[in-house]
Amino acid sequence: GQNIDQPTEMTATEGAIVQINCTYQTSGFNGLFWYQQHAGEAPTFLSYNVLDGLEEKGRFSSFLSRSKGYSYLLLKELQMKDSASYLCAASGGSYIPTFGRGTSLIVHP
């Protein structure tokens, strides 16, 4: 079976750093996606981790620990436009990602 768990909501201050955690239980795990979704808009791809470790991409970094079934998305130098929902999705044996319900991030001045 598949199970994805991430916090429902987080708040942070502009300019700060925030870490959004995700735990997963996925049979035949292949990799872990992070998507950003603004309200009413399409999810947009942020990162895909296959191997353990941290991958950095500008202000956003994503970490994966396969043995712990754990990932996090790190957002640095937060901007108001980063207010959005962040979806964690684990890809299993079928290669169809199972999405979590998303973490709603609110960035305030």
Add this chain to the structure above:
Amino acid sequence: DSGVTQTPKHLITATGQRVTLRCSPRSGDLSVYWYQQSLDQGLQFLIQYYNGEERAKGNILERFSAQQFPDLHSELNLSSLELGDSALYFCASSLGGQETQYFGPGTRLLVL
């Protein structure tokens, strides 16, 4: 802009009716996926097509069906609509069946 297009953007209809949602994948992508997103359920995978053939099925109701045409565009047909079918319907595409999916802008369906 992901390169995936969906029409229509909005659709309002009545219970019991049937609608068709259309999706054109990114140029070169062979796989098309359909998802339903409602407030209480998150993003739910419905069905995947690869190069015209059904590849994987998720939580798709029997009232729903889809197909992928030779030009690789796809249609999702929703029939005998119920109030609970009101949701955002997203199409996504990928090169094959294992790569990153890129999402279209979605169709917002409201069933009254």
